[in-house]
Amino acid sequence: MDILAAGGNAVDAAIAVAASLGVVEPYAAGIGGGGFWLIYNASENKYRFIDARETAPKAAHRDYYLKDGKPDRDRSINGPSAAAIPGQPAAFAYLSQRYGLLSLPQVLAPAIEQARTGFEVDARYQKLANFRLHHMRRYPVTAEIFLDDNQVPAVGHRIVQPELATTLELLAKQGKAGFYQGALANTLVEAVQANGGDWTLEDLANYQVVEREPIVFEYDEHTIISAPPPSSGGIALAQMLGMLDAYQQQTGTDWRQLDKVAQAHLLAEVMRRAYRDRAEFLGDPDFYQVPVDKLLSEQRAADYAASIDANKASVSLDMQGPANLHEGRHTTHLSVLDKYGNRVSATLSINLPFGSAFTVAGVVLNNEMDDFSLAPGVPNSYGLVGAEANAIAAGKRPLSSMTPTMIESCDQVAVLGAPGGSRIITQVLLGTLAHLQNEPVEQWVSQPRFHHQYLPDRIQIEPDTFNSSEINRLNTIGHEVRSVGRQYGNMQAILWDIQQGKVTAASDPRGVGAAEVLSVPQLNIR
Known part of the structure; x- marks a missing residue:
């Protein structure tokens, strides 16, 4: 509402809300993930669909998660090996530049402030942190930020994310390049590779959102x-x-x-x-x-x-x-309508609660790679078999609901x-x-x-x-x-x-x- 009152349109407000949700719902969304944005532009009387779904790194292939012919569930769910290249930062920059009225620093400012000053843990946070507690403990940076002395925090405990605030500031000032290139990209790739993942600087630099016909x-x-x-x-x-x-x-x-x-x-x-x-x-x-x-x-x-x-x-x-x-269950959704008749319906995700449970530069990385068919024709631990249409391939986007x-x-x-x-x-x-x-x-x-x-x-x-x-x-x-x-x-x-x-x-x-x-x-x- 503050963004709309400041002269922003529905797209500006939606970006602000999505960024804020990424701060206060670290179990559901954030700039370490991606999403889909359905937009109606009133002045054009036109619908647009912005695909900011994550993409598989170039090292990924059809049998990427197979071990002795069976899916390696831990590697596809936990840690940076489970993370696809995020789409959310690119979406913020793309949407702001093409469809917003305010600057990206203006619309990201509330989320930056929330990350810096913190938010209080509630019962929902506790429930989802408890679900992923074992894996959050595996990664000291994640445990330091989102746990309290390696335990699920009490209701009212304040989660402060200064590194995320700094990362969001870089995105606000430099746009897409602030995340996908330069010093931050180097930090992301080094941390991912040091912990079993296969991201490269090329993977990040090549990421693009895609406008599709709804x-x-x-x-x-x-x-x-x-x-x-x-x-x-x-x-x-x-x-x-x-x-x-x-x-x-x-x-x-x-x-x-x-x-x-x-x-x-x-x-x-x-x-x-x-x-x-x-x-x-x-x-x-x-x-x-x-x-x-x-x-x-x-x-x-x-x-x-x-x-x-x-x-x-x-x-x-x-x-x-x-x-x-x-398919992972923990996602978030927002709907916005402005006084001009512009509107946004956006669904955003990092997949499972707290994504891959791996955090770098304040960013909780997704585990969306698990949304691919890990082994077409081979049941996973849920007894579910995927089809070739959703098989893993370098640069590919996993199927979503x-x-x-x-x-x-x-x-x-x-x-x-x-x-x-x-x-x-x-x-x-x-x-x-x-x-x-x-x-x-x-x-x-x-x-x-x-x-x-x-x-x-x-x-x-x-x-x-x-x-x-x-x-x-x-x-x-x-x-x-x-x-x-x-x-x-x-x-x-x-x-x-x-x-x-x-x-x-x-x-x-x-x-x-x-x-x-x-x-x-x-x-x-x-």
Whole structure:
């Protein structure tokens, strides 16, 4: 809000928020990671998608993490060997230069101040630090910054990050070159190589963000704009809604008219099919020809819809696709709308909590290399098998589920997204369906969630999503229903009702964020 009040636009504010989150949520995001930015530029009436996903170093190859023919999970998850080349610093510089109104030093100033003065540990920080405690202790620099005497800090303990403040200042003053070249780049590479990683100065210097065409499709008099590959989110979202439309045409059954259990069954079946295709066909489009037209065709939606039995669950293994992909769950999301009608939906990540657990120059490095298929055709420790489309290659970007999304109709605009690994896409689907049913924005972010990802072949639920009678009905038609034992996700959403001249926004009660509305945009999107 300070950035907007200072004359910044939605992009300036989004950069400031993302930088701040990287300071106070070191377990979820930061300049050691990457992300996807979906932007609407009101003056151009144009959507832009900024791919700031990390890239594999040039030393990486298809069998990079194989040891005696099996994936080396420790090397792909912990320490700098797990870190891909970060995209977030390049994104800040790129977005600020091309789409912002304020200078990069102005928009990074709040995060720099927060890093220097510190923030207080809360219960969420404690939980995620405890999850990664053993590995944080392996790296003295990380332990010194984020632990207290090698233990998870008490609530209220202040985390101060002066080295991160210095690194952010260098980025603010010198732009992209301040991170990817010069003294800081040397420091990063030396530390990575000294601790088992393979980064080079060339890897850093060669990193570029990529502008891609977003996935755009129509559903129920709405235009939905979402993330293209290397995200699987936009394609999966389009496929699921396309199947619902085809199912209605074939059977006359509108998902809105179904009772809770019948609707959950239908949604689980469309989720199952979209995730089956995700496992086989999705990857970095610069390395693999993703068959977008085939996946989004009316014929594929019709064929999949025809295979859904209203009274019986499908069996995923009968679909003869590869098993699904493991993906880290700890990500962050932000949504911004400014008074001009510009808007940003951005999902950012370092993968697992505290990324690789390795810190250099105040930067917690990601462990996004684990999002590749570590060994196509070979199960990892989760029993999941990846496909060739997402095999490791030098310079390649790992597949992601991050799904920043916007929805337009003749009189409304919605901006939404969420963290949550492979469950991101189904969160956005459920949020979209709530919007299509004219539910208030608070309902989009707070409704109980469920998820099916093809394999493992089960409906995953939050503890209070279904009661015992509803679970029994789902079991009766062949679904295994299993609670994940906790709530998940952290959706951030905005609804601009242009006709009524009203903006509402909501932050997921599962998280620690907040939503605030100061004014209503004056420009019509049309």
